[in-house]
Amino acid sequence: MAKKQIIIVGGGFSGLKLAQTLEKIAVPRDDIEVTLVSRDNFLLFTPFLTETLAGMLDEGDVVSPLRAFLKKTRFIMGEVTAIDVKAKTVTYRRPLNDETETLQADHLILSLGSTSSFFGQTEIEKLAFTLKSLDDASLLRNHLMAALEQANEETDTTARQALLTVAVVGAGYTGVEAAGAIRDLMKDAARAYSQIRPDEIRVVLIDMAEKILPTIDASLAKYALRQLKKRGIEIRLGQKIENANENAITLSKGEIIPTRSLLWSAGVMPSPLTQMLDCRKDRRGAILVEPTMAIKEIPGVWAMGDCASIPNLLEEGRPYKGTAQNAEREAKKLARNVLAVLRGEEPQPFLFRSLGEFIVLGDHVAVAQIKWLRFSGFLAWFLWRTVYLVKIPHWSRKARVVSGWTLDLLFGRSSVETETPRLLRGHVLDRSTKS
Ligand SMILES: Cc1cc2nc3c(=O)[nH]c(=O)nc-3n(C[C@H](O)[C@H](O)[C@H](O)COP(=O)(O)OP(=O)(O)OC[C@H]3O[C@@H](n4cnc5c(N)ncnc54)[C@H](O)[C@@H]3O)c2cc1C
Numbered sequence: 001m002a003k004k005q006i007i008i009v010g011g012g013f014s015g016l017k018l019a020q021t022l023e024k025i026a027v028p029r030d031d032i033e034v035t036l037v038s039r040d041n042f043l044l045f046t047p048f049l050t051e052t053l054a055g056m057l058d059e060g061d062v063v064s065p066l067r068a069f070l071k072k073t074r075f076i077m078g079e080v081t082a083i084d085v086k087a088k089t090v091t092y093r094r095p096l097n098d099e100t101e102t103l104q105a106d107h108l109i110l111s112l113g114s115t116s117s118f119f120g121q122t123e124i125e126k127l128a129f130t131l132k133s134l135d136d137a138s139l140l141r142n143h144l145m146a147a148l149e150q151a152n153e154e155t156d157t158t159a160r161q162a163l164l165t166v167a168v169v170g171a172g173y174t175g176v177e178a179a180g181a182i183r184d185l186m187k188d189a190a191r192a193y194s195q196i197r198p199d200e201i202r203v204v205l206i207d208m209a210e211k212i213l214p215t216i217d218a219s220l221a222k223y224a225l226r227q228l229k230k231r232g233i234e235i236r237l238g239q240k241i242e243n244a245n246e247n248a249i250t251l252s253k254g255e256i257i258p259t260r261s262l263l264w265s266a267g268v269m270p271s272p273l274t275q276m277l278d279c280r281k282d283r284r285g286a287i288l289v290e291p292t293m294a295i296k297e298i299p300g301v302w303a304m305g306d307c308a309s310i311p312n313l314l315e316e317g318r319p320y321k322g323t324a325q326n327a328e329r330e331a332k333k334l335a336r337n338v339l340a341v342l343r344g345e346e347p348q349p350f351l352f353r354s355l356g357e358f359i360v361l362g363d364h365v366a367v368a369q370i371k372w373l374r375f376s377g378f379l380a381w382f383l384w385r386t387v388y389l390v391k392i393p394h395w396s397r398k399a400r401v402v403s404g405w406t407l408d409l410l411f412g413r414s415s416v417e418t419e420t421p422r423l424l425r426g427h428v429l430d431r432s433t434k435s
Helices: 013-025 046-053 122-127 134-153 157-163 173-190 218-230 324-342 378-391 395-411 420-424 426-434
Strands: 004-009 032-038 042-044 063-065 074-077 079-084 089-093 100-104 107-110 114-116 165-169 202-207 234-237 241-244 248-251 256-258 261-264 268-270 301-303 356-362 365-370 373-377
Touching: 004 013, 004 100, 013 032, 013 324, 046 134, 046 173, 046 378, 107 324, 122 241, 122 261, 134 157, 134 173, 134 261, 157 165, 157 256, 165 173, 165 256, 173 202, 173 218, 173 261, 173 356, 218 234, 218 356, 218 365, 218 373, 301 324, 356 378, 365 378, 373 378, 378 395
Parallel strands: 004 032, 004 107, 032 074, 107 301, 165 202, 165 261, 202 234
Antiparallel strands: 042 063, 079 089, 089 100, 114 268, 241 248, 248 256, 356 365, 365 373
């Protein structure tokens, strides 16, 4: 009898966890074959991405090879270029040439993640950096280091200001964490430059909303705001970018901020491939699924993680938030649901209440909301490091992270520029030449 083909598209938090769970719970079955197709052969541990940006951890410390976790799953590294959800086929491009292959699934699971959304503001998109991938973090760090180098030699006051000012748009958790990390990186690195005073460095955090961190407890958000201000991060709320060019941005209340470094963290949308799928989506473009994560109108096709809109029955059907925490739990449930359907049983809804959130503000300070408990300051930061150290997969990564942190403690953070991402990818090259 031909084996049932389970194909997972996307090897991030949810895709990897699904494959691992299937390996665990479907062990005695030899009638199914699981294939995971993903662009990269590693899992990026995004909670530590700002640590890479800040020069606290090396790029290699925050990625784990997928093959180290997969013993029985067939892993294929390839860029998925087309998915026919009705026919359940997946077409991918091989890593080193333009040849494509097509796979046929009995059960197709989409876990393609998300990308930055600029809401159609193409001018900003061309100028801005983002913080979603390892390349993004390296590229921005390199750019900031190059800006310091140039500022050290620059005599024109406005040009100097633009080089030493970073604008971060979006005061959700990524924007807040990035603003803190950039401030720490720039202030520390600036000490090595004879012509730059640390107080010349400006980090400006901008958001259209009237408050920062809308998803956490109001008292913690206020604490975070006070901390950011105390550490010199300028806050502009209730404002958006009206105009942007390579040397400055203009805010909606008329303020002009000279800057050569614009980081956009004001919006995410499901992966571009998701937009092309022939199935129902919500207004963000996320795949609409049942609480079981099945696509109602296409039996055998499922979606989870950031690319899916999964109604949370514990919260009046509002969709689950796009977090790694949710993505991994969804994957575990989806694995059981696929096996249930293969046995001819009914799949069950995904029900989960968030355990909480950590937001790092820089300088060993964080806020944490864990169930009904609230923490702030050094204790929250210590908890954050401990919890995520436990969570980062594989002992080898844990050891690398601990040794990275220890070396930083002893010798300070790394503030050298590396060329790698400029050489790696075409789009990165385009962006870097603009800065
Ligand atoms: C800076 C940052 C910090 C974060 N911090 C936290 C945190 O502290 N806690 C938390 O819970 N969440 C955090 N998140 C959110 C978390 O990373 C996401 O919610 C989570 O990664 C979603 O998992 P996923 O499996 O849906 O997508 P992903 O983990 O993004 O995986 C998607 C996978 O699909 C692959 N893929 C996409 N398109 C293609 C294609 N065309 N072909 C082949 N492969 C493709 C990608 O390469 C990737 O491997 C953070 C995110 C960021 C950006």
